Amino acid sequence: MLKIDQKCPQHEILVIGGGVIGMNIAFRLAKEGREVALIEPNDLGMGASYGNAGTISDYATIPVGTPNVLRNLPNLFLNRNSPLSVRYRTLPSLLPWLLEFTYQSLPAQAESNAERIGRLLSGASNMWQELSAELGASQHLHKRGCLYLYESEKAFAAAKYDERLRRENGVEVEAITAQEVLVHEPNLQSFEGGAHYFPNATSIDDPGAVMKIFAQNLAELGVTIYPTSAVSIDDSSEKNVKVFCKDQTLEASKVIIAAGAYSKPLAKSVGENVRLDTERGYHLEFDMDTPPVSRPVCSAKRGFYASPMRGRLRIAGTVELGGLSLPKVERRLKVLERGAREMFPELGEPSRSWFGFRPSMPDSVPVIRSSKRNKNVIMAFGHGHIGITLAPATAQIVSNIVSANH
Numbered sequence: 001m002l003k004i005d006q007k008c009p010q011h012e013i014l015v016i017g018g019g020v021i022g023m024n025i026a027f028r029l030a031k032e033g034r035e036v037a038l039i040e041p042n043d044l045g046m047g048a049s050y051g052n053a054g055t056i057s058d059y060a061t062i063p064v065g066t067p068n069v070l071r072n073l074p075n076l077f078l079n080r081n082s083p084l085s086v087r088y089r090t091l092p093s094l095l096p097w098l099l100e101f102t103y104q105s106l107p108a109q110a111e112s113n114a115e116r117i118g119r120l121l122s123g124a125s126n127m128w129q130e131l132s133a134e135l136g137a138s139q140h141l142h143k144r145g146c147l148y149l150y151e152s153e154k155a156f157a158a159a160k161y162d163e164r165l166r167r168e169n170g171v172e173v174e175a176i177t178a179q180e181v182l183v184h185e186p187n188l189q190s191f192e193g194g195a196h197y198f199p200n201a202t203s204i205d206d207p208g209a210v211m212k213i214f215a216q217n218l219a220e221l222g223v224t225i226y227p228t229s230a231v232s233i234d235d236s237s238e239k240n241v242k243v244f245c246k247d248q249t250l251e252a253s254k255v256i257i258a259a260g261a262y263s264k265p266l267a268k269s270v271g272e273n274v275r276l277d278t279e280r281g282y283h284l285e286f287d288m289d290t291p292p293v294s295r296p297v298c299s300a301k302r303g304f305y306a307s308p309m310r311g312r313l314r315i316a317g318t319v320e321l322g323g324l325s326l327p328k329v330e331r332r333l334k335v336l337e338r339g340a341r342e343m344f345p346e347l348g349e350p351s352r353s354w355f356g357f358r359p360s361m362p363d364s365v366p367v368i369r370s371s372k373r374n375k376n377v378i379m380a381f382g383h384g385h386i387g388i389t390l391a392p393a394t395a396q397i398v399s400n401i402v403s404a405n406h
């Protein structure tokens, strides 16, 4: 039960961060009968969890860092139109992440990371089906498959590596020709190369709407929301953990750090030096009644998904290394728009744009565990490109940790 103490409200569980990860954890624990509060300074679910491509990508076992990416890194960095860009003034602070990323891209590391990601991803689609039924959000989930286009013979041949890693990690994937792609999606332009088709992939047609449904469920379950920012954590007592916020102090038996790309200083305050940084991402939306594709289509060379959403097409992706404080770069949106027009020449003007922060680890494997110093502080962040996909699995792991530590 929530104890009312004027100076320091106390809770059983305190979740820091109201993105898909924090909300899914709060939802799961409240459903299990625990008393839960959540700290979030902005509207719930409006960070990366709003702006993504909406794929439940249980096929995404390939880490961002692989030998192929490592080989292409100079090209990717030097080409102004490439899907990867760097804000050079942030290089000094990025360097430790980049060095670790380089190491994690070596063959043995990449294979081991793919295996770890594959283990987390197995069952993600089924977990989302169950979760959406519980939330009352099933109408937003569609099992229509997903396509990954490799738009040259060379790129398609290089993707054999990805195909092998996917198969080895339990993913059902069909390697198909460019002509076969056009049978699935006749509005795409013809291209060279081929594609990977994931026939069982599921996607969400409106991530923002699903985040709102999450928020409604938390209200109905009686989860207390504190509209403030957590600044640091005092874990010196085994009994109760203190969270210092901007304007008040809160206490809880268990604290979950789920503040996405902003989790690093909070983890540091409990002695955890995690190599978390951000891969900034962008989206453009084009309003229309019927999007030109019927399932998410990823253009590997352009580094974005064209995702059909309710009443619009969302072009979402690309990676910009540049930290949390610099503003968005209009040129990156232009790169996205140019790529979208190459794929769909009939597009009109974009209706809106967005940019935000993926919480990214150099090995692409999220951090989901108790802190080493105090088992009552649990970390759940660093989901990179697959945080929507892994939200239910993460909530389940956190729930298991909470039960085991009780």
Ligand SMILES: Cc1cc2nc3c(=O)[nH]c(=O)nc-3n(C[C@H](O)[C@H](O)[C@H](O)COP(=O)(O)OP(=O)(O)OC[C@H]3O[C@@H](n4cnc5c(N)ncnc54)[C@H](O)[C@@H]3O)c2cc1C
Binding pocket: 016, 017, 018, 019, 020, 021, 022, 039, 040, 041, 042, 043, 044, 045, 046, 047, 048, 049, 050, 051, 052, 053, 054, 055, 056, 057, 228, 229, 230, 231, 258, 259, 260, 261, 262, 263, 280, 281, 282, 283, 316, 317, 318, 356, 357, 358, 359, 381, 382, 383, 384, 385, 386, 387, 388, 389, 390
């Ligand atoms: C362009 C793009 C496309 C993507 N496509 C996909 C996709 O198709 N499929 C997929 O699975 N994933 C995708 N992702 C990744 C996915 O969106 C993220 O991994 C996921 O949303 C991360 O969720 P989160 O809850 O950790 O972070 P967020 O959604 O960013 O939430 C973190 C929350 O913490 C809050 N916060 C920050 N600091 C504090 C503090 N000090 N105190 C309290 N609260 C705080 C923030 O306000 C925010 O609401 C994509 C990401 C991008 C950018």
